[in-house]
Amino acid sequence: MPQPMPAPDVLDREFLEIRAKLLEVAASFDRIDRGEGSVEGDPRMALYREALETLLSDQPNRAEQIQQIFSRQYEESWRTKFGV
Amino acid sequence: MSRPKAHGLQPVGSNDHNIDPTKNIKYRQALTNMYYFDPHIHMVSRTTDDYETLAKMGCVGMSEPAFWAGFDRGSVDSFRDYFCQLTDFEQKRAGMYGLKHFTWMCINAKEAENVQLSREVIKIIPDFLDCPNVLGIGEIGLNKNTKNEATIFLEHIDLAVEYSQQILIHTPHLEDKFQGTRMILDMLNGDSRLERNRVLVDHVEEHTVRHVLDDGYWAGMTLYPVSKCTPARAVDLIEMYGPERLLVNSAGDWGPSKPTAVPDFILEMRRRGHPESLVRKIVYENPIEFFSQSSNFSFTPPNVPEAAIQ
Structure with a gap:
């Protein structure tokens, strides 16, 4: 079975990307809250x-x-x- | 006092063992084209420039299932013209750039809701099965998982069995995918005439891939910008399920899609440090192995080495 990268390497590589995705989700929920209705x-x-x-x-x-x-x-x- | 470095806040890739811009061999590999097939792409919806771009990025051939044009066609003659385009014109456009173009015949799941029209289309399909670039019946499947769709799916299966054709299957989108995939597998598994290794079930994701592989079929992962798989998630599935009977494709079409998505997958595999032999198996050897079961498949590997990107 193909070996995945070591966990610390995955975190190093994807930390900013995951952070950005979480922010997008948070901002989308904020947008829904700000909207009328x-x-x-x-x-x-x-x-x-x-x-x-x-x-x-x-x-x-x-x-x-x-x-x-x-x-x-x-x-x-x-x-x-x-x-x- | 110097400020401690926050974990993970270094520039992306700076600690990546695969990316060294001066001497790392994997970085050099990432700048090298690898030959690949796109097993599912709708070139009728793409420009000739896209053929050129694909050729430059290492694509050596593609297979194009018949699909929905974005509107419901009104008559069987519309399908006849479409099948002529797939079996003649697209081969010529691809050939301008040294690409081999293969195709599959059917009426797609969305238009299969019209049972009468579907049966008229199924009647003309045998006229095209001897065309030299036709690999089989596809992409048949389900869309909204209705009775009519299932009825026409089963009639396509009968056609494939009668003419000993390979089968390429579309699974539904989004919330319909899991239910539709299970229904498709029920219909396939209930037909003892089928050779499972000659059937490709496409557009698998995390919740459907295991069912398809466990039942003995080939599975295709489609790389789409929003729905279906991303290149990163496709590589995750390779790491979890291995490379056997798995394909990756762009399904590039008239909607939001990226015809060069397979090279994105290749790059992601390399960035994670997977060996070239594994990448090649998935994007080149697996499609050839699957297509080779069709009597119309013929392919001569390019007589030039894979080239560095200019």
Whole structure:
């Protein structure tokens, strides 16, 4: 299996990039707050919140977990339902 | 008293063992073109200048699945003209720069919602399967995961089996991807006539790649600016799943996309210190291995060494 870079090297290389991405997210939330009206009941905001909680966890597969949060559920019985 | 240096605040790359502008061999490699195939790119939507740029960046060939034009076509004749463009004109444009152009035939998942039109299009596809640059049936798949899309997907599979064609599959976008990919795998796995190593399931991401590889199919990672994979995340998947049966492509088309995304992936692999042999396997040897299962695939490697960027 291909070896990833050592963790300290990844952090050195990506520190500023990650910092910039966090700032973009923070600024986007600030922009939503400054805008007229409310999005409090919008289900997409709940998805963001769930994704951010996943980000703060120590699970090894955060990217996959966040993909799942933004995904429609799969139902095994779909073929029966569709009749195909 | 000197101010302590904040961890991580040095200029980007200054502590990167791969980037030494004067003597590091990996830096020199990063300035060298590597030959590669783009296994999924929609050149009908790109300019001739893009063909030239791709050739300059080391691209030696591409495969172009039939796809949605950005609007729904009104008749089977529109598709016939499109298939002529894919099997004739695009080969000529690519050939101007020494590139090999291959293609795939189908009606895409979005227009498959129109079942009647889809069946008319499927009827004309055999007329094109003997064209020398046709590799198979694709990109078929699902878009919004509807009954009609699934019906036409299965009829394309029947066509591929009847004519012993390879298959290239589009998986849906964003929130529909996981559900649609699982539905596609259900349909593929339920068909004992298929040879799984002749099927490529494209646009995989973190939540779908494992399912595709575990079931024995090839998987494609598409490098897009916002949706799908970035070059960095594609390299992450290589590090987690290995290089077997994995491809990377740009899927460059008429929307926001970057036809030179595969070289971005190559550079990211090199910056992380991965060996040239591994990079070459993913961007050059894997596409050739997959395409070689098609009777129409013929490719002569360039008779010149890979060149330094001028």
